[in-house]
Amino acid sequence: MADTARTATNTLEPYFMPFTMNRQFKSAPRIVISAKDMHYTTDDGRKLLDGSAGMWCVNAGHGREKIIKAIQAQAAQMDYAPAFQCGHPGAFELSARLSAMLPGDLDYIFFGNSGSDAVDTALKIALAYHRQNGEATRTRMVGRERAYHGVGFGGTAVGGISNNRKQFGNLIAGVDHLPHTFNLSEMAFSKGQPKWGAHLADELERIVALHDPSTIAAVIVEPVAGSTGVLVPPEGYLQRLRAICDKHRLLLVADEVITGFGRVGDAFASEHFGIQPDMITIAKGLTNAAVPMSAVAVSKNIYETLMAGPAGVELFHGYTYSGHPLACAAGLATLEVYAEEGLFDRAKSMAPTFEAALHGLRGLPNVIDIRNVGLMGAVEFAARRGAPGARGFDIYLKCFETGLIIRQIGDAIAMSPPLIISEAQIGEMIDILDGAIRAAN
Ligand code: PLP
Numbered sequence: 001m002a003d004t005a006r007t008a009t010n011t012l013e014p015y016f017m018p019f020t021m022n023r024q025f026k027s028a029p030r031i032v033i034s035a036k037d038m039h040y041t042t043d044d045g046r047k048l049l050d051g052s053a054g055m056w057c058v059n060a061g062h063g064r065e066k067i068i069k070a071i072q073a074q075a076a077q078m079d080y081a082p083a084f085q086c087g088h089p090g091a092f093e094l095s096a097r098l099s100a101m102l103p104g105d106l107d108y109i110f111f112g113n114s115g116s117d118a119v120d121t122a123l124k125i126a127l128a129y130h131r132q133n134g135e136a137t138r139t140r141m142v143g144r145e146r147a148y149h150g151v152g153f154g155g156t157a158v159g160g161i162s163n164n165r166k167q168f169g170n171l172i173a174g175v176d177h178l179p180h181t182f183n184l185s186e187m188a189f190s191k192g193q194p195k196w197g198a199h200l201a202d203e204l205e206r207i208v209a210l211h212d213p214s215t216i217a218a219v220i221v222e223p224v225a226g227s228t229g230v231l232v233p234p235e236g237y238l239q240r241l242r243a244i245c246d247k248h249r250l251l252l253v254a255d256e257v258i259t260g261f262g263r264v265g266d267a268f269a270s271e272h273f274g275i276q277p278d279m280i281t282i283a284k285g286l287t288n289a290a291v292p293m294s295a296v297a298v299s300k301n302i303y304e305t306l307m308a309g310p311a312g313v314e315l316f317h318g319y320t321y322s323g324h325p326l327a328c329a330a331g332l333a334t335l336e337v338y339a340e341e342g343l344f345d346r347a348k349s350m351a352p353t354f355e356a357a358l359h360g361l362r363g364l365p366n367v368i369d370i371r372n373v374g375l376m377g378a379v380e381f382a383a384r385r386g387a388p389g390a391r392g393f394d395i396y397l398k399c400f401e402t403g404l405i406i407r408q409i410g411d412a413i414a415m416s417p418p419l420i421i422s423e424a425q426i427g428e429m430i431d432i433l434d435g436a437i438r439a440a441n
Contacts, residue, residue, distance in 0.1 A: 012025075012026045012029060013026065030042070030400055031043040032048070035050070035058075035062035035063055036062050036063040037061045037062055037063065037418075037420065038050055038061055038062075038417070038418060038420065038421060038422075038425055039062070040062075040405060046403070047403065048400065048403055048404060048405050049403055049404045049405070049425060049428060049429055049432070050062070050405050050417065050418060051399075051404050051405055051406040051415045051416075051417050051429045051433075052405055052406050052407045052414065052415060052416050052417070053285075053416050053417055053418045053419075054289050055284070055289075055407070056226060056258040056263070056284055056285075056376075056407075056416045057283075057284035057285055057288070057289035058285075058288055058289050058418055059261050059262055059263065059284075059285040059288060059338070059343065059418060059419050060288045060334060060337045060338060060341070060343060060418065060419065060420060061418040061419075061420040062418075064288060064290075064333075064334075064337055066333045066336060066337055067287075067288055067290050067330055067333040067334055067337065068290070069333075070329040070330060070332065070333035071290060071291060071326050071329055071330050071333075073329070074090065074325050074326050074328075074329035075326055078325050079325065079326070080324065080325060081325055083318060083319065083320060083321065083322040083323055083324075084318055087323075088323075088325055088328075090323070090325050090328030090329055090332065091111065091323030091325075091328050093328070093332060094109070094323075094328045094331045094332050094335075095108075095109040095111075097331075097332065097335050098282075098295065098297065098331075098335075099297070101267050101268075101335070102267075102268065102280060102297045103268060103270050103271045103276060103280075104276045104299070105299050105300040105301070106277070106279070106280055106297040106298065106299055107297075107298075107299075107300055107303070108297070108298040108299075108300070108302075108303040109295050109296070109297055109298075110125070110295060110296045110298060110315075110318075110322070111293065111294070111295050111319075111322040111323040111324075111327075112283075112293075112294040112295065112296070112319055112321075112322060113292045113293060113294060113319055113321045113322075113324070113327075114150065114283060114292060114294050115149075115150045115155075115255075115257035115281065115283035115284065115294050116149075116150025116151050116152045116155050117150075117152060117294060117319065118150075118255075118257065118281040118282065118283055118294035118295060118296050119149040119150050119152060119154060119155040119158070119220070119253075119255060119257075119281055120150075120152040120153070120154040120155055121281075121296045121317060122218075122220070122253045122255075122279045122281050122296045123141055123154045123155075123158070123217075123218065123220070123253075124154075124315075124317055125279065125296065125298060125302060125306075125315065125317075126138075126141075126217040126218035126251045126253070126279070127139060127217055128306060128315055128317075129217075129251065129302050129305055129306060130217050132305050132306055132308070132309050133305060135214065137214050137215055138214065138215060138216055138217040139174055139215065139217055140174045140175065140176065140211055140215045140216045140217060141154070141157070141158050141172070141174065141175050141176075141216075141217060141218055141219075141220065142158075142175070142176050142177065142178060142204065142207055142216060142218070142219040142220070142250070143157070143158030143159060143160055143175060143176075143177050143178070143219075143220055143221075144158075144160050144177055144178040144179070144180055144220075144221050144225075145160035145177050145178070145179055145180040146160045146161065146180035146182065146225055146228040146229075146231060147159050147160040147161070147177075147180075147220075147221065147222055147225060147228070147255075148161060148164075148222070148225070148226065148227035148228060149220060149222075149255055150257070151164070153168075153171050153172055154172055156168060156171050157171035157172040157175045158175055158177075158220050160177050160180065160228075161227075161228060174215075176207050176210075176211065178200070178201075178203050178204060178207070178219075178221070179200055179203055180225070180228075180231065181194075181197045181200050181225075181231055181233060181234055181237060182229075182231045183196065183197065184368065184369055184380075187234075187371075188368065188369045189359065189362060189369060189370055189371075190232065190371055191355055191359065191372065192232065192355075192372070192373055193232050193233060193234060193235045193273075193373070194232060194234045194235070194371075195234070195235055196234055197233075197234030197237055198234050198235060198236035198237045198239075198240055199240075200234070200237060201236075201237050201238075201240035201241045201244065202240065202244070204219065204241060204244045204245075205244055208244070208248050208250075213248035213249065213250065216248065216250050217250070217251065218250060218251040218252070218253055218278075219241065219245055219250050219251070219252050219253070220252075220253040220254075220255055221238075221241065221252075221253075221254065221255065222254075222255045222256075222257075222258065222259065223238060223254055223255075223256065223259050223264075223269035223270060223272075223273055223275075224258070224259050224264065224269055224373055224376065226257075226258035226259070226376065226414070226416075227258070227409065228409060229371075229378045229380065229409045229410075229412040229414060230371055230372065230373070230376050230377055230378035230414050231371070232371055232372070232373045233273060238273050238274075238275045239274065239275060241275075242275045242276070242277075245278075251278040251279065251302070252275075252277045252278050252279075253277060253278065253279045253280070253281065254268075254269070254270045254275070254277035254279070254280045254281070255280075255281045256268050256269055256270065256280050256281060256282050257281055257282060257283045257284055257294070258284060258376070258416070259376075260280070260282040260283075260284070260285055260286070261282070261284070261285030261286065261334075261338065261344070262285065262338065262343050262344035262346075262347045262374075262375075262419050263285065263347065263374055263375060263376055263416060263419075264347075264373050264374030264375075264376065265344065265345075265347045265348030265351050265373075265374040265375070266344060266348070267344055268280060268282075272374070278298075278299045278301075278302060279296055279297060279298050279299065279302065280296070280297045281294065281295075281296050281297075282294060282295050282296075282297065283295070285334070286331050286334065287327055287330035287331045287334050288330065288334040288337070290330045290334070291324065291326045291327040291329075291330040292321075292327065293324065293327035293328075293330070293331055341420070343419040343420065344419070346419055346420070347374055347375045347419040348374070350375060350419075350421065350423070350426070351372075351373075351374050351375060353423050353426055354372065354375055354377065354417075354421075354426055355372050355377070357426050357427060357429075357430040358370055358372050358377045358379065358415070358430065359372075360430060361379055361430065361433065361434060361437065364434065364437045364438065365437065365438065365441050366381045366382045366391060366437070366440075366441070367379060367380070367381060367437065368380050368381060368382050369412075375416060375417060375419060375421070376414070376415070376416040377414070377415050377416075378409070378412050378413065378414045378415070379412060379413055379415075379433070379437075380411060380412040381395070381411045381412065381437070381440075382411070383410075383411045388410060388411060389408075389410045389411055390411075391411050391440055392408045392409065392410055392411040392412060392413060393408055394436075394439075394440040395408070395413055395433075395436045395437060395440045396408035396413060398435070398436035398439050398440060399413075399432055399433060399436045402432050402435060402436065403428075403432055404428075404429055404432040404433065404436075406433070413433070415429065415433075417429065
């Protein structure tokens with residue numbers, strides 16, 4: 001089985017892999033061929049514990065019967081329905097379910113296919129909203145350093161990762177950035193929210209003063225920055241951002257593509273941290289990643305403002321696959337699994353075990369920081385002299401060889417296991433990581 005399943009190296013070349021060192025990968029491929037619950041199986045028959053829920057997305061674990069059956073049944077009944085000027089029951093049902101779950105009056109759901117398009121959709125809705133309100137000069141977007149908002153032109157522009165930006169010219173014009181909230185000397189080895197750093201939100205006042213509020217449409221932040229290494233918001237920081245947005249009538253978009261659906265121990269991080277955004281972007285855990293899908297949840301005020309526009313199409317935006325029937329079926333089944341198994345509460349109750357285990361790595365060679373919230377956490381290592389990222393990559397590879405998949409982020413690794421993880425599996429994950437850290441000296 002192992003030999004026949006192994007992917008022939010001569011078939012690897014044509015696939016131009018995303019965010020991957022293609023040349024390195026194709027010289028030493030890492031290929032998984034099946035997945036069930038907490039594990040992947042590689043093409044040479046090894047089981048790998050999934051320490052990252054795929055890519056922060058398989059929150060209910062892999063191969064869930066209920067989700068598979070729902071997708072199969074929907075594919076057999078109706079594979080596709082036109083998304084514009086036509087509807088199908090699943091899209092309305094899923095919108096109603098999400099609207100009931102989302103905090104406050106984020107009651108209106110616009111579907112897309114990826115986190116990236118959800119972000120671009122939210123930015124476009126912000127522009128359309130202000131224009132409809134008679135404030136068409138509000139076009140500027142404010143993002144944050146070390147933010148990841150996907151790879152569309154809008155998301156890349158408001159994002160704050162120089163590697164993701166430098167190849168692509170000017171992106172969209174009129175964007176400014178808040179400083180990121182990470183400061184090793186002030187917050188190393190924080191458990192949960194760091195105490196230091198709420199004042200960094202006040203930088204928004206400086207940006208507003210520089211550009212004038214009449215030019216700013218929206219501020220977008222990840223409640224917890226995931227892809228740049230689990231940067232947990234300082235206590236009070238998000239509240240201050242919300243207050244400054246209110247003062248200047250800027251829309252606040254919470255990008256919850258990673259933090260939605262139980263990752264931090266509540267349905268959404270906005271709820272967990274006690275803020276009410278004007279829009280929330282979601283994807284990943286929405287369908288347990290079984291079918292690509294994303295959404296923007298929009299406040300009643302924004303929706304009603306757009307509905308008060310001229311007769312006709314209220315928003316000239318949408319995708320062929322917005323509200324795809326298979327994705328809606330997967331989404332509805334996923335939400336049922338979350339509810340039936342109480343997985344958000346489970347994440348909350350496992351979080352202290354996860355925190356204690358992760359912080360148990362403190363003191364190992366080169367570990368300079370550990371941070372966590374809910375069931376997401378990161379360990380950061382000192383970079384090797386002249387070789388940034390090399391130690392992180394070695395640790396990632398060693399974990400892969402010894403039975404664990406995690407995410408590498410430069411000289412840090414991130415963990416975000418499926419919410420079904422057991423205490424024993426948390427222990428196993430940390431043991432494997434411990435061995436990999438020691439081996440990467
Ligand atoms: N926004 C956030 C916060 C993300 O973490 C991601 C992906 O990790 C995205 C947007 C982009 O999502 P996608 O890769 O589905 O386009």
